Each structure stands twice: as structure tokens, then as C-alpha cells.
Amino acid sequence: MTDYWSMDAALAEETLVPTKFKYGALGVASVLEPGSVRNDVEAGAKVEMPLWLATQLTRRGMTTFSLPEIYHERYRRKLNAGAECINLKGRAPYFYDVGNKCNEFLQDLTLSAFLSRTYATRYRELVSKGLSTVSGEAMLELQSKLSLEELAVFEAGRDSVSRAEMWSRGARPRRAAVYLPIRKRASAGREEEQQREARQRTNK
Amino acid sequence: MSALAARARDLLKELKSYSSDTLSPYNEELVRLTFSEIDEHNAQTEAIVSEMRRRQQEGEEPQQVDEVTATTMCLHYECIKRNKRLLLIYMNERMQRLRDMRWTQRALPETQKARCCQSEIQFYNDYSRVLSTYMSRAEGVGMDLTLDTKPPKDMAVTVRGLKDAGEVVLSYGRATILTGTTISIPAEEAEPLIRDGTVELVEWDDGYGRNKQ
Numbered sequence: 001m002t003d004y005w006s007m008d009a010a011l012a013e014e015t016l017v018p019t020k021f022k023y024g025a026l027g028v029a030s031v032l033e034p035g036s037v038r039n040d041v042e043a044g045a046k047v048e049m050p051l052w053l054a055t056q057l058t059r060r061g062m063t064t065f066s067l068p069e070i071y072h073e074r075y076r077r078k079l080n081a082g083a084e085c086i087n088l089k090g091r092a093p094y095f096y097d098v099g100n101k102c103n104e105f106l107q108d109l110t111l112s113a114f115l116s117r118t119y120a121t122r123y124r125e126l127v128s129k130g131l132s133t134v135s136g137e138a139m140l141e142l143q144s145k146l147s148l149e150e151l152a153v154f155e156a157g158r159d160s161v162s163r164a165e166m167w168s169r170g171a172r173p174r175r176a177a178v179y180l181p182i183r184k185r186a187s188a189g190r191e192e193e194q195q196r197e198a199r200q201r202t203n204k
Numbered sequence: 205m206s207a208l209a210a211r212a213r214d215l216l217k218e219l220k221s222y223s224s225d226t227l228s229p230y231n232e233e234l235v236r237l238t239f240s241e242i243d244e245h246n247a248q249t250e251a252i253v254s255e256m257r258r259r260q261q262e263g264e265e266p267q268q269v270d271e272v273t274a275t276t277m278c279l280h281y282e283c284i285k286r287n288k289r290l291l292l293i294y295m296n297e298r299m300q301r302l303r304d305m306r307w308t309q310r311a312l313p314e315t316q317k318a319r320c321c322q323s324e325i326q327f328y329n330d331y332s333r334v335l336s337t338y339m340s341r342a343e344g345v346g347m348d349l350t351l352d353t354k355p356p357k358d359m360a361v362t363v364r365g366l367k368d369a370g371e372v373v374l375s376y377g378r379a380t381i382l383t384g385t386t387i388s389i390p391a392e393e394a395e396p397l398i399r400d401g402t403v404e405l406v407e408w409d410d411g412y413g414r415n416k417q
Contacts (some may be wrong), residue, residue, distance in 0.1 A: 007216055007293055007297055010216060011220070024272050026272060055276060
């Protein structure tokens with residue numbers, strides 16, 4: 001397991017998935033099914049459990065699980081129609097991680113195609129809107145829609161844009177507080193103006 | 205039985221809600237509750253095992269473990285493993301952040317120190333001592349490695365005073381910093397002055413479109 005120490009990977013696995021018990025379990029019903037009067041989970045019972053438990057039990061052949069609702073046909077149609085409009089942060093903050101992890105067990109080819117198509121559409125939107133200078137409000141609106149994986153891509157993109165800008169101005173990335181050559185830019189503008197005036201004079 | 209590793213999950217969520225250069229207050233209560241959750245799972249597993257032993261001793265046929273019992277035991281086992289993993293991630297992440305603080309801020313700020321538990325403070329002090337020993341002239345490399353993450357191009361930097369700080373004592377003597385005065389001082393001594401806002405770094409052009417810095 002490569003992502004054993006990753007906080008995000010661990011939190012992604014907290015997503016609930018609908019699971020079906022093959023044989024049942026003793027004395028754990030109060031946890032798995034809140035509000036249940038019985039003590040044991042029966043064979044064939046359907047419960048919602050976190051992905052980390054579902055994968056481990058399914059690996060041993062004790063349960064089977066199916067996809068969370070967000071990957072169902074209804075949402076797939078919505079996402080295919082306009083992937084960039086759907087707010088993933090609220091519904092499924094770990095949309096891609098969870099999808100891929102489920103797919104390790106379910107081997108659903110349409111799901112992987114669906115995931116990559118969704119990402120491709122949303123990525124285009126993310127780059128075209130997020131990395132050019134837009135107003136703070138539009139940026140916040142975009143950020144509030146991204147899933148956490150997309151947000152990481154988004155922040156890396158913004159960071160690299162600002163670094164590239166700094167490089168083209170010829171500065172070394174130092175501490176942010178140090179970097180404020182406002183006066184220089186003003187004087188550069190003045191120089192340009194002077195040059196333009198000089199050119200106009202020679203044209204006359 | 206309590207919910208499936210929900211407390212350990214809350215621990216991680218709490219830590220995640222703080223930005224990556226600050227710590228959340230060490231939540232001793234939740235850590236303790238997570239431990240007791242693990243104990244509970246362990247106790248239930250042991251109860252199942254002793255029940256089976258008892259039946260065996262009573263002279264019943266050594267039977268196969270039925271699937272329901274196996275599922276229950278696996279469920280407890282996975283919960284224990286999950287709790288362990290979440291706790292380890294929690295500790296490791298906090299340790300990482302403490303280490304970063306030593307490198308970027310040189311000392312543990314009081315506000316962050318109040319949020320650490322006793323052994324974390326112990327870890328920080330030990331780590332700080334080891335790093336200082338490594339950077340000391342007598343036993344180590346004799347350089348302050350936390351100053352620059354990239355090698356500096358010049359030993360001295362040019363700074364401009366932002367406020368009247370008066371006379372400061374530098375390694376080569378005294379210098380007076382007034383608003384607007386520009387002086388050249390050793391890079392490692394400029395760093396603390398820049399950080400508290402007494403001076404700003406002057407980026408100047410060396411004629412090739414690149415700053416000398």
C-alpha cells in the first residue's frame with residue numbers, strides 16, 4: 001500500500017458504499033444499521049458501510065458492494081450533459097479516488113471511461129477559467145465546485161503560473177514578503193512612455 | 205460497540221481543517237477514546253475465541269468455523285487495523301508539521317506549543333537539538349542550513365531601511381538603519397531584519413535583465 005500514510009487517501013475511504021452481506025455478522029447491527037432492533041446482521045442484509053471495510057470484507061468473499069449513488073445512471077447522465085456545472089465538492093469530495101478504488105473490485109469498464117471523460121471535460125474548464133486572471137468571485141465559485149483532487153491540481157496550476165511570472169520578471173523565488181518591486185514597475189512604465197513620446201517626435 | 209473508527213476519522217478531519225503550517229490542539233480525549241474502541245474490538249474477538257475453546261473442551265467435535273463468526277471476527281480485525289492506521293497518520297502528520305516549523309520558523313511559536321502534548325514537545329526539543337548539533341561549528345557542518353533552501357549567489361545583500369531602527373550591531377561592526385538608507389549586509393544577518401519588517405530587500409538589475417539576487 002503506497003498511500004498508507006496519506007491523510008486524503010484515508011479520508012476518501014470513509015465514503016459509504018451500499019454493501020450486501022453474504023453470511024451476516026454477529027452483534028454489530030447497532031453500528032452498521034442505526035435504528036435496528038436486532039443484534040445481528042442477517043445473511044443477505046444490505047447496509048451502508050465505509051469503503052475501507054467493504055473492500056477488505058469483499059476481498060475475503062464475505063460481502064459484495066456496489067457503487068455509491070453519484071456513479072449511478074442518473075448522475076452519469078447529468079455529468080455527461082454538463083460535467084463542468086456539477087458541484088462535486090458537496091456531493092463527492094473524493095470523486096475520482098473513490099471511483100477508482102471501487103473499480104479495482106468491480107472492474108466496470110464503463111465506469112473508468114466515464115471517470116476519465118468527466119475529468120477531461122472539467123479539466124478544460126479548470127484550466128481555461130482558473131488559470132487566467134478572473135475576478136475573485138468567479139474564482140470562488142469555481143473553487144467551491146471542484147472535488148478535492150481537482151482542487152490540488154488547481155492550486156498547483158496557480159502556483160506554477162505565479163512562478164513563471166516571477167521568472168519572466170527575473171526574480172528568484174524568495175520569501176513572499178520580500179518581493180514587492182512596485183516602484184520599479186512604475187518607473188518602467190514611465191520609461192516606456194518617454195520612448196513612445198520620442199518615437200512620435202521622430203515620426204513628426 | 206462504537207461506530208466504525210468514527211472518532212479517529214474526526215481526529216484527522218480536525219487536523220486537516222487547520223492549514224498545513226499550524227497544528228490543531230492535541231485532542232487527548234479523542235485519542236483515548238480511539239484506544240478504548242480498539243480495546244473493545246479486541247475484547248469481542250477474544251470473547252468469540254474463548255467461546256470456541258470452551259466448546260472444544262466440552263468434548264464437542266472440533267468444528268469448522270462457520271462463515272458468520274468468521275465475518276464478525278474479520279470485521280473486528282479490520283476495525284482495529286483501521287483505527288491503528290488513522291492514529292498513525294495523525295501522529296505522523298503532526299510530527300511532520302513540527303519538523304517543518306523548526307526549519308521555517310527556527311523556534312516553536314508559543315501558540316503552537318500550547319497545542320502540543322508532552323511527548324510532542326519532547327520530540328521537538330530533541331529534533332531541534334540534533335539539528336543544531338549538526339549545524340554547529342564544533343561537531344557539524346558549521347552553517348545555518350535553515351536560512352536558505354537554495355544556495356545563495358552572494359554573501360552580501362543590499363537592503364533598504366523601512367523604518368528608523370537606529371543602530372544595529374552586525375558582525376563587521378555597527379550600522380545605522382534609517383528610512384530609505386541602503387546598505388549592504390551579510391545575507392544571514394539580513395534575514396531576521398527582513399522578517400520583522402525593518403528593511404526590505406533591494407532587487408537591482410545587473411544589466412543583463414536579471415537581478416543579482
